[in-house]
Amino acid sequence: MRFSLSSILLVALAAESTVASSWFSKAVYNKWHETELERWLSDNNIPYPSPADRKDLENLVKNNWDSKVATPYNDWEPAQLQSYLKSKGQDVKKGTESNKKSLVSQVQGVWHESADTASNSYSSVKDWIFDGWTDSQLKAFLDRNDIPVPQPRKRDTMLAAARSNYDSVAKKLNQAAHYPGEWLYESWSESDLKEFLDERGVPVPQPSTRDKLIASVRRNSRLSATQMKESAASASASAKASKDNLSDQLLDSWSDSKIKEWADSNGIKVPQGSKRNELLALARKHRDTLTGDKVASSASSAFGAATSNAQNQFAKATDDASLKGEDAFNQAVGTWSDSRLKAFLDARGIPVPQGGKKDELVKQVRLNSNKATSGWSAWTFDTWTTENLRNWLSSQNNKAAKKSGATRDELFKQAQDSYASASKSGGSKYASVTSYLASATDAAKDSTFDTWSDSELKSYLDSYGVPNYQGSNSNELKAMARRNANYFRYGTSSPQGSIFGRLQSGAQWMFDQLKIGVSGGRQSSASYQGQKATDAAKEGATSATNRAGEAAQKAGDKVKEEL
Numbered sequence: 001m002r003f004s005l006s007s008i009l010l011v012a013l014a015a016e017s018t019v020a021s022s023w024f025s026k027a028v029y030n031k032w033h034e035t036e037l038e039r040w041l042s043d044n045n046i047p048y049p050s051p052a053d054r055k056d057l058e059n060l061v062k063n064n065w066d067s068k069v070a071t072p073y074n075d076w077e078p079a080q081l082q083s084y085l086k087s088k089g090q091d092v093k094k095g096t097e098s099n100k101k102s103l104v105s106q107v108q109g110v111w112h113e114s115a116d117t118a119s120n121s122y123s124s125v126k127d128w129i130f131d132g133w134t135d136s137q138l139k140a141f142l143d144r145n146d147i148p149v150p151q152p153r154k155r156d157t158m159l160a161a162a163r164s165n166y167d168s169v170a171k172k173l174n175q176a177a178h179y180p181g182e183w184l185y186e187s188w189s190e191s192d193l194k195e196f197l198d199e200r201g202v203p204v205p206q207p208s209t210r211d212k213l214i215a216s217v218r219r220n221s222r223l224s225a226t227q228m229k230e231s232a233a234s235a236s237a238s239a240k241a242s243k244d245n246l247s248d249q250l251l252d253s254w255s256d257s258k259i260k261e262w263a264d265s266n267g268i269k270v271p272q273g274s275k276r277n278e279l280l281a282l283a284r285k286h287r288d289t290l291t292g293d294k295v296a297s298s299a300s301s302a303f304g305a306a307t308s309n310a311q312n313q314f315a316k317a318t319d320d321a322s323l324k325g326e327d328a329f330n331q332a333v334g335t336w337s338d339s340r341l342k343a344f345l346d347a348r349g350i351p352v353p354q355g356g357k358k359d360e361l362v363k364q365v366r367l368n369s370n371k372a373t374s375g376w377s378a379w380t381f382d383t384w385t386t387e388n389l390r391n392w393l394s395s396q397n398n399k400a401a402k403k404s405g406a407t408r409d410e411l412f413k414q415a416q417d418s419y420a421s422a423s424k425s426g427g428s429k430y431a432s433v434t435s436y437l438a439s440a441t442d443a444a445k446d447s448t449f450d451t452w453s454d455s456e457l458k459s460y461l462d463s464y465g466v467p468n469y470q471g472s473n474s475n476e477l478k479a480m481a482r483r484n485a486n487y488f489r490y491g492t493s494s495p496q497g498s499i500f501g502r503l504q505s506g507a508q509w510m511f512d513q514l515k516i517g518v519s520g521g522r523q524s525s526a527s528y529q530g531q532k533a534t535d536a537a538k539e540g541a542t543s544a545t546n547r548a549g550e551a552a553q554k555a556g557d558k559v560k561e562e563l
Contacts, residue, residue, distance in 0.1 A: 028122045028178070029061050036179040037061055043215040044068045069122070070115035072223070073107045081107050083201020087227055088112075112226055121222060125178065126166035130159055131225035132196065138162055140187035145169045185214050191348065191371045193217050200224055206423065208349065251283050259283050326369065332487050333365050337465030341365050344488055347379040369491040381415040383448045383485050386456070389415050396422075408456050448485065449478045457481050464488075 029037060037057040041048045046064050048057060067074060073081060081103035082092050088110045096102035121128065130138065138158040142149055147165045149157055170177035185193070193213035197204050202220050205212040254262070259279045263270050268286050270279070333341065341361040342352045348371050353360050381389060389411035393401035400406060400414040449457065457477040464484050472480070 027062065027065075028119065029058065029065070032178045033176040035181070036176050039181060040179050043219045065119070066115060069118050071108070071111075072219075073104055073111070076104075076107075077203050078103055079203055080201050085110070086201075112230065118222070122179070125180065126163045128225035129166075129180070129184070129221055130162045131228050132200075132221060133162075137188065137192065141184075144187050145172075180218070182211075182214055185217070188214075188217075191350075191368070194349070195371060196224075200227075251280060254283075329369055329487050329491065330366055332484060333362055333369075335465060336362075336365075336484075337463065340464045340488070343379060344368075344491075347488075371491055379416075379488075380419070381412055382488065383481075384412070384415070385451055386411060387451075393418065407459075408452075409459055449481050452478070452481070460485075 029040070032040075034054055034057060037054070037060075038048065038052075041057070041060055041064075044064065046060060046068075048060055073084065076084075078098050078100055081100070082097065084107055085092055085103070090106065090110055093102065093106060096106070130141075133141075135153075135155055135158065138155070139153060141147075142158060142161055142165075145165065147161050147169075149161045167177055170180070170183070173183050175181060175183045190208070190210055190213060193210070193216075194204050194208070196217050197213070197220070200220060200223075202216060205216055251259070256276055256279055259282075260270055263279075263282065263286075266286065268282065270282065274282070333344070336344075338358055338361060341358070341364075344365050345352050345361075345368065348368060350364065350368055350371075353364060356364075381392070384392070386408045389408065390401050392415055393411065396418050398414060398418055400411060403410075452460070454474055454477060457474070457480075460481050461477070461484070466480060466484060
């Protein structure tokens, strides 16, 4: 049978059409309920007709799917683009901090997944939707829905319980589960939602409503889950590298006779006349057999003990830091002025008790001590230098920037008023303000209080009602200012501000303690060396515990010391 060219083309086009039709029919959103299609469109700020039939909704989702799921960064603000680059260990190119086009290009170059992977992930939301939740949020979800979890409640078991019961909970509540609605976040407070966004560098919607907050959390949950896994993998790899490095240092510390003893006990032949570098090469080649011999097993066991002990001590140090930090915070806010207590609540969107006495204000501040400030606010300028404030006001064409002899307090008040005006106006004016803040805030934070005069520091401490700073030198004034500013901004939450960084810093801290043990002495006995690592880990952890209390009162610029 002969086919004409037109027939072949017709068959090819039909096949192509079939493939395209098949792909579309398999798109994950084809299984979604109409309310889920509308929810996804609403989350991504895509207008849709109401009422609309299912076909129209599906077409709208289809036309916007790639841009919102595969390349969502095109819609991000500079602050979120910068945050993502930092999470990938990338420095923002100098001079591009507020250039969205350049930032998008930089993010595109390090983007973490393909379009297919991103799309397919929505076929089973329950596999990742809980990954960014805290332990307390998981517990609240399980308790609210009467889901039993074996004691003690560990994170892994809570995650498994939440995932395995996800569909049944949705069914019980008569809710769709492919792209979940508010039912999934019923146990979250608005502060929880804001904190989720803050920790990930996602701008908090302004003005904020619960619906908008949930939409933003839902829209960013997939990215958060992916980053969490990447950070955990990176921390694990760093830990492994540290362990391998420790093994090298341990072998380096052995004498030639000890290496020969180890080789003999493991049945490894050592050529006569082998030099030290040859002995070390032989030991490294067969290091995997380390667990099979008595001498090396002793060292291996000691290393394992040191690792386990360091993990336990790290956890203890973290807990101690939390307790000491909370106690120090409670003592500090008890001395704050009424105006500063009210400002603490205002910066978090918490209603200020009208006509409330100081005891009531302190109580409210302590109740909300774990909540960091949310997004940009008039209090963003609280610790900016005179120069930073002038530059900001100049960018807003504010006459105060050119006022000769203006004090920092006067410039601060003008900056707050200017921000409040832009926030109230909204639109492009507010967008311009937040874009400037995104590029300027980090620079303003990096040198907080370093260039302040003593009079400016005292004036700042006066706003807190801090007593007894008379006679203090500049460094002491700066320390007090940083301590109170840190409490004001972070409360008792982590000043590190990045949950991904905590994973890596925790692993690094642990292995730093182990390295201390190895570098502390080059002993000939492998067993002694391993014990040395254990002891050093204990000492390092104890030291870290002691430092933790101090770190809770500092700006948090040295994360390892904080822990």
